[in-house]
Amino acid sequence: MDPVVILHAGVASGTVLLFATIGEILAERSGVLNLGVEGMMLIGAMSAFSVTVSTGNGWLGLLVAMLAAGMLALLHGLVTIHFQADQVVSGLALTFLGVGLSLVLGEGLNKAGAISLLPVVTIPMISAIPILGPILFTHQSVMVYIGYLLVPAVWFYIHRTRQGLDLRAVGENPTAADAMGLSVQRLRYFYVWVGGLLAGLAGGTISLAISPGWFSELTTSGQGWIAIGLVIFAQWDPFRAALGSYAFGALRRTILDIQGPQTLFTLRNPFFYNPYLGFFLQMLPYAFTIGVLVLGSRAAQRKHLGAPAALGLPYVRGERGH
């Protein structure tokens, strides 16, 4: 129950949620809700692990993971953007498809031996900073550092670049964006695809770095859905997404660690003496997601912040908005 250990592990496993959440933020900012994150992550985890087992190259594994999940995302794009199907149902279908496909293609992968993982890095100098150094910059996977860079980069992209302005325009008011000469459909395709790439990256980060291996559905165990919940908590902002992701990562680690010691804050640890209480600990991430959603929804109501105005609505030129 060492707080430094918990936060260190929290940042590591939170990186998975971070990638998936930021990907979903970009897709939703463009106006497309993609509930298929769980399926895309699982495809990513499976293909990353599979490619790395057969080629020995983790970076190639990550690339394939991203492309595979990106392909699934494009399928969602085709059905929702071109065929104007309901985004909720299409996202659910994508989850079924992604989970089913990764179980079929990943058959037998759980028996594959150990693989060389992505490198683990300690940054010289700044790892010596007290408290923050050991948590953030010591013995972390290279993916964690990519996460650190991604957050400010995506924030800058959304809020300070021309392309980011276009992205927000397409999600908030596609009719006006169309009148400005932007191709609403092309931009939406692009950001749905980017969302898929990042979900695939999240999956690959699980199977190659955070909890290496292929454990069929348990590889992701609902983290794709937690990511979708975090988007609402984050109010579509990358920095808040990072906060939420790392907090969830730390929670996961706390749940593991709390069952170890015999005493807890000098009291008898009930989780040590009755292991069945662990089932209640297992519920915590999911219960917290609901709590976080309630908080996020209340904040959004109070501040009149909210989802991108056109989220979930197909855009048909010449048709009045809903």
Next chain:
Amino acid sequence: MTTPPLDGPRPKGRLRWPFTLRIETRLDSPRGLATWVSIGAIGVALLLGALVLRLVGGDPWQAYGHIARAAFGDLGVFSDTLVKATPLILVGLACSVAFRMKLWNIGAEGQFYMGALGASVVILSGLVPESASRPVTLTVMLLAGMLFGALWGLIPGWLRARLQVNEIITTLMMNYIAIAFVNFFVFGVWSEGGFQMTATFQRSAWFPRLSDFADQWPGLRGLTTHFGLVLGVIASAIVWFLLYRSRWGYEIRLVGDNPKAAEYAGVNITRNTILVMMVSGALAGVAGMSEISGVVHRLQTAISPGYGFTGIIIAWLAKLNPIMVVPVSILFGGLILAGREIQPAGVPRLIQGIILFMLIASEVLLRYRIRLVRVAAEG
């Protein structure tokens, strides 16, 4: 509502294909078109599934042939198919009711588990004494299952109605919580000799099966279809009546089609949201109770191979029509029954995913028509 033709002016002077595809909004909807489009979509989905199976080195036709034979081949297996279809009918109805109001209850799986837990609690806690008659025992179990399922629907329903919390994610999270909750009781409270199951319930807590009547009618010997199927069919009739013949159903459909209009018409959306989620949860709870009482006769882990999620596809395939839920569930019951023996294990799920994808993609054909038209000569 018009869609501009896609054939704009093009550079002159080159030979071009004299036809072009034109997408037009459909103004009419021919009778039976929806059915044929759905059937076509399933056909295409099965072909795509075959392609995937072929690519991973399987023999798709053998697999499909096996599914057909192992699910509908003779009376015995068809009876087993009906057993699998029973919970599917009930969760399919649960999803249909909620989806009709555009409430995305993805939590039928958790509500199913809670219904099973509720039905077990009344038996294992001794609330219903072993000496109680079968009708009393089963009725109490049924009510407890409905209550627990409805409670599991009430929480996300209330959050949605009162606090505008997205019900898709809350219902999904409640699935994980319900399964962990049931596991706690199975392992930690009622475990039978350390196994992941409780003691078997007394006979009065079992739904009657067809084979129970084999003494009078020998032809029924070995048939496992149980009373839950009757419940499912009755439920589908009740839900149909509620949705399409009652004032309340009209309100639900109005909210689903046009929430603004419903609000102006004075429909209480908050109250209906909570009610519909409770009804939906109760139906899924009955499915869990029926599985406990009709099939496993005790509470154990992994009582559902994802029935709650298959219910989503069934509701969509049945176009949210409660009557159509029954035949569609029987088809999917066969797929699940036969799919258990097929390797790799993900095949039924994969096929379900492809079917759902094809279905929603095909709906574009109901709204638009694609015509081949001659390009007008340019003056």
